[in-house]
Amino acid sequence: MTSSILSPPVVPDPVRPVAHRIVTRPMATCADSSRAPPPVMTSLSCGTSRPQIDQSVSQWPGFSQFAGLPVPGGDSGEVVDDVWAQIRAEALADVELEPILARYYSDLILRHDSLESALADHLARKLSIPDLLYATDLFNLFAEVLLDDLTIQSAVRADLQAARDRDPACLKMAHCFLYYKGFLACQAHRIAHRFWTIGRRAAALLIQSRSSDVFSVDIHPGAWIGTGVLLDHATGVVIGETAVVGHDVSILHNVTLGGTGKDSGDRHPKIGDGVLIGAGTQILGNVKVGKGAKVGAGSVVLKDVPARTTAVGNPANLIGGKDNPVRLDRLAGLTMDHTSWSDYVI
Secondary structure, three states, X not given: OOHHHHOOOOOOHHHOOHHHOOOOOXXXXXXXXXXXXXXXXXXXXXXXXXXXOOHHHHOOOOHHHHOOOOOOOOOOOOOEOHHHHHHHHHHHHHHHHOHHHHHXXXXXXXXXOOHHHHHHHHHHHHHOEOOOEOHHHHHHHHHHHHOOOHHXXXXXXXXXXXXXXXXXXXOOHHHHHHHOHHHHHHHHHHHHHHHHHOOOHHHHHHHHHHHHHHHOOEEOOOOEEOOOOEEOOOOOOEEOOOOEEOOOOEEOOOOEEEOOOOOOXXXXXXXXXXOEEOOOOEEEOOOEEOOOOEEOOOOEEOOOEOOOOEEEOOOOEEOOOOOOXXXXXXXXXXXXXXXXOOOOOO
């Protein structure tokens, strides 16, 4: 960022940080009761480099009018959060192209001092219930975890990067943050899991229930999920209480990681790092899917899948056979290659 961008210009009212905006509309009796208050938080420091912001963003003729908004790190040389700086720059880009989005982007991104603040606010608005479960209360609940748990802070950023890297439809991390329900459901689960592990199970189950209602993604708060996880499309994903999902895993819609019936105890699948699970797949019971393996769309997996192999069908079988399965040379969860195993011809 150049020094000219950081000079204090006249900023249009809709994109001013809340603390500097003059609100002239009258306050409705109930309409704003579920809105979160303007949070004041400290940005997470994630790196020592300057923000890696797309150069095209700062080259627009109108970009300087937004320069009064705070940018993580500024020109002070302090440690900055590259991911949050990039999201803010992308938000400004969208506002430049679509001015009607100015207030929307301001409230959800630009007025916040950190990714944790913005995420707590965004989730609170999504999961609130008018006149019953207020966004202000949920914001405080979510922020309590997001500001305290460094593991979750790192996971949030890894998940954003995963969507940007693996989903060709994801052009900006800001779009993932705002619109991708798989990402939002995963972050809601991370908060719920934290409450579950410290014994606050009523709060955890509340978050699970609201996330299931709003996002159509049902993840039991007891399930453990790694970092860099992509829930692509996400509708209909179900993950059971004792399931484990490793790092860098990609899961498509309508996937179930479930039990086999009324068994108790450790009864759900264990998914290794770098696994790809295709749409409509059902993996049932305490089975293991090894590191880097691939499960084809529509498969039903009832037995262990070795690392770096491909399982397809109902019930699933290994490509190449059990004794000499074809081995993948790369982690399927990162390549997102769903079909190279097939020699199917119409």
